[in-house]
Amino acid sequence: MTKKKKIIVSVTSLCAAMVLIPAGRVVWFRNYPMDRITGRVVLNVNGESCALNDDNIISRKNIDFTKEAAVTPNDDGSADIAIRGGNYGAYKFSITSGQLNEKTVGIRCCQPNWWNVTEFEIDIDADTEKNVVNYSGWYTYIDEMGFRHKDDISAEKPLNDKDNGVSFGL
Secondary structure (H helix, E strand, O other): OHHHHHHHHHHHHHHHHHHHHHHHHHHHHHOOOOOOOEEEEEEEEEEEEEEOOOOOOOEOOOOOOOOOOEEEEOOOOOEEEEEEOOOOOEEEEEEHHHOOOOOOEEEEEEOOOOOOOEEEEEEEEEEEEEEEEEEEEEEEEEOOOOEEEEEEEEEEEOOOOOOOOOOOOO
């Protein structure tokens, strides 16, 4: 190969790398092979930890826990949630517990794009005497260029509200 051909191949390769490397993140998240929504939920009622499992985390919209989602209880009473996702819109689920006096608390993860990948961690503190639920935690999302961003989750809602819950990912 002549010196001129080597320079042309090198410059062409460098230009291709400059285009493909940043686009790699975008391509990766558009073809993401794992669960698109994953997180950990902790529930405390009147200061006491409540053990979570697949019996007290129920789907409200867009989620079929038998086919495309899983709830894994942890030793500390929290639960890991994994949802396949892949659609635009809200993924809602409710948490029930005998300690909540037949009431539920809700979580709504909004997917602004079908290709978004969200991770979250939410602590839910319910006070049945004051009828108040405090949600705190964080979530991450992916922007159009494939960069991950992190935001806080913070809300106080009435426990007796039928549609109580926290929304994130908007």
